[in-house]
Amino acid sequence: MTSLSGFLGWLRRIFHRGNKERAPAGEASPADIARRLVEMIKQTQPEEFTCEEVFAQLDQFADALERGDDVSALMPMIRSHLEICADCKEEFEALLRMLQGHPADPQRS
């Protein structure tokens, strides 16, 4: 996966199943909740970066993605963390919007 749009689309597929972005449990369907939880379990690795470790490299990761580098190969543990941690993923996407000068897509917000 080398393209930025491809990477973002892949992240959205991980987090936006059922199109429920950060919806509280009372608003997401049980199927969404189950998928969310099981997806997290499925993605779980024995060794994972903490949020602090990801934050330390998030700028490098964002710049690499903007250049079209293959971040999956170069920084796999950052990618894995962003699959699981909604807070870090939210910060990463906000940073990308800042770098690109684009607001969020209203259909995906």
Add this chain to the structure above:
Amino acid sequence: MVKKTNTEWLSDLRTTGAARESALADLRSVIMNGLPYALSTWLSPSDPAFIPLAEEVAQETLLRVQSRLDTFEGRSQFTTWVNKIAVHIALSELRRRRWKDVSLEVMMEEGEGHLAGLPVDPAPDPATAAERSDLLAQIDRLMREELTDRQRRALDAVAVRRLPMEEVARRMGTNRNALYKLIHDARLRLKRRMAEEGLMPGEVLAAFED
């Protein structure tokens, strides 16, 4: 858009006088120009709360950048590094404001048995509905059997309820990193236990596909 090399930014910020003040002003512009995009899922630039927040974030970011200048390793664009800090400060503040009047009890809602207690979605057929209900109950049972109370509550809060980690961590008397590690251990236990019980995550996910 201000265009400087990393070397120029660092040199100007490490000096004193007009060059430093000019660099700080340029950096502030970079931050202020970028925040409308960064915060577009939270706050419109036309919202009266936006400008005060952006000013506060820019100020705090500049302070943090100056105090941590020596930690910049030059592996990214300097402005990307700065924007990363600004985003973190901004989103932490927005999450704090959103949840500031919500107690731990309300956040957690004593969530034991939460998955099992949820009504199942309308399913294509009764057999699918029964399968989904059974899977929810199995996952809930594994969580009860395998996890500590603290882990179960943390996983419930973050993974099920999608509550922000910093806010959950604060209310649990810990920090975001420690909370992440707690939940990581919980996920590892559940992954191992699911495998022992023949519950393959891919098959469970397929059962909930519409």
